């Protein structure tokens with residue numbers, strides 16, 4: 001079984017190195033193609049048995065499962081070049097939220113799926129979001145789910161929830177990092193701790209929190225309850241958060257829903 005990655009930018013490179021470092025795939029099972037060859041050749045330096053294709057046609061001809069890992073507005077040109085040569089046995093996987101599996105199925109004769117990854121998959125953790133097209137065969141579904149279990153928790157999502165699900169699992173690391181950088185700045189300004197020490201404490205607290213959650217020791221609800229000593233400082237801090245949080249997250253989710261609608265209107269296959 002040959003696995004191809006078209007576009008070895010952030011996500012294409014992350015998927016290649018994670019699928020290989022987790023041993024889900026072997027380097028000689030993988031073929032890469034990038035518009036400018038440097039990024040694909042860099043991965044080949046790390047995993048010499050990878051094959052780097054010289055053209056889109058070459059990667060298409062030699063792969064059973066082909067991922068497209070380019071920005072959404074670059075899908076059209078790629079599909080235009082490839083669509084007439086796909087076979088019914090091949091699987092095409094998109095990793096982008098604004099393009100639905102129905103649209104992909106309408107433009108190709110092959111089996112299709114969407115798998116939205118997350119930068120957390122780099123650490124063989126976090127979620128990958130799956131939506132299968134109607135033509136996808138059972139054995140291929142199982143193979144994809146099994147392969148992605150090596151680097152993530154695969155979760156199937158309905159088309160109508162892809163934006164919010166991908167906000168949580170894929171944009172989430174950026175959103176939470178933004179909140180934490182504000183938290184560090186506030187700690188510096190209010191209490192005079194150095195940025196370096198506040199950052200070290202924050203990063204290690206997050207690692208510990210992640211470990212607690214990954215071991216299912218406490219739920220989010222239990223964590224709030226256990227840490228909030230009656231009459232103590234956590235309660236005061238939580239109350240201040242409740243007083244000042246306002247519409248922040250509502251506005252964030254509304255903004256991504258708006259952008260998703262606009263993207264869907266402007267991206268044509």
Ligand SMILES: NC(=O)C1=CN([C@@H]2O[C@H](COP(=O)(O)OP(=O)(O)OC[C@H]3O[C@@H](n4cnc5c(N)ncnc54)[C@H](OP(=O)(O)O)[C@@H]3O)[C@@H](O)[C@H]2O)C=CC1
Nearest residue numbers: 007008009010011034035036069070071072074096117170
């Ligand atoms: N970033 C994230 O956390 C996540 C991103 N995604 C999705 O992943 C996709 C890619 O995002 P990201 O990796 O961040 O983007 P990048 O810009 O880092 O990577 C895109 C890559 O596609 C290459 N490319 C563009 N056109 C072609 C072409 N015609 N043929 C071959 N390669 C091409 C570019 O090559 P060149 O070097 O020549 O520019 C570049 O290396 C997006 O659709 C995004 O929605 C999904 C989940 C999470």
Ligand SMILES: O=C(O)[C@@H]1CCC=N1
Nearest residue numbers: 096097166167170171
């Ligand atoms: O910003 C984006 O559109 C991509 C999709 C999910 C995460 N990042």
